[in-house]
Amino acid sequence: MLFTPARNADGVAEMTLALLFAATRHVLGADADVRAGQVFRDGTIPYQRFRAWEIAGLTAGLVGLGAVGRAVKWRLSGLGVRVIACDPYNDEARHSLDELLAEADIVSLHAPVTDDTVGMIGAKQFAAMRDGVVFLNTARAQLHDTDALVDALRSGKVAAAGLDHFAGEWLPVDHPLVGMPNVVLTPHIGGPRxxxxxxxxxxxxxxxxxxxxxxxxxxxxxxxx
Incomplete structure (x- = not known):
């Protein structure tokens, strides 16, 4: 059996950026308003409702600097984002997880599922993040505590999130994440192309x-x- 861990690295990296832009630029909400004929919803203009922030000059913290993490780093660096990383198996990743969470405006997970990484981002870790952080996971849902993420989104600690994987490969339609306009959800489609x-x-x-x-x-x- 041949082992090709980088076979879909570029695809997943591009998906990570797609979720980042969709979440920070309010793409889904704006699209929904156009389709519903509600461009001027509640007497407001889109410019007022969908104020986003530019990612240039922000700090992105990558948890995992393997093939996908490196591909994400290359793309973000080209957009003017400062990139830091945490990975015990890569000497280029010089931050501990605690240091990364304290510095990053964007936290993106790219670690494999192991005994050490399952549940590595829980309530304690979300609390340690900067206020208004953007949280991305295009790896596996097992890496973070979903209930803790919901709480962090409700409190505003996490301003927006993009997720490409869920436990069991699906998410119930009545799940709290489904009703959150600041969350972008995709069904594990980062790799296929x-x-x-x-x-x-x-x-x-x-x-x-x-x-x-x-x-x-x-x-x-x-x-x-």
């Missing part, structure tokens, strides 16, 4: 050659060979 089949044909020969050259060595590219 139209070029996947073409990319697989490119990855397989390269990964197989790496596997053959490794001669039993345990590397990130040949871990399951």
């Amino acid at each position: 139209g070029t996947l089949r073409r990319d697989r044909r490119r990855w397989w020969p390269t990964t197989w050659k790496q596997c053959c050259r490794a001669e039993g060595r345990h590397t990130s590219s040949t871990r399951r060979c």
Whole structure:
């Protein structure tokens, strides 16, 4: 079995930015008003209702700096965002989780699910974040406590959130998150893309050659060979 951990890194990274922009620019709410013929809802103008903030100059904290985390970092840096990271397996990630939460205006999860990471963002961690933080998770729902996230959104500690995964791969329609206009929800669609089949044909020969050259060595590219 060939192990290709970076196969969908760019797709997930782009999805992360899509959720970030959708959440901070009020895309869903504005779209809904246009479709409902309520551009001037309650006698207001869109410019008043949908005031967002620019991400240039903000600090983004990435929890996990693997293939996806690095792809997100590259994209955010190009937009003028200061990027810090927490990852015990990457020397470029110099912040502890506590330090990251205290500094970041945007917190984005890109860690794998392990015994150490399940529930790593709970009520204590949300309380330690900056007021008005944006919270993103395009990894796995097991990394954060959903009830704690709901509480943080209700209190305003978390100003907006973007989630691409839920426990059991779905979310009940009566879940509190569904009724929150400052939350963007997508059903685990960060990885799929139209070029996947073409990319697989490119990855397989390269990964197989790496596997053959490794001669039993345990590397990130040949871990399951």
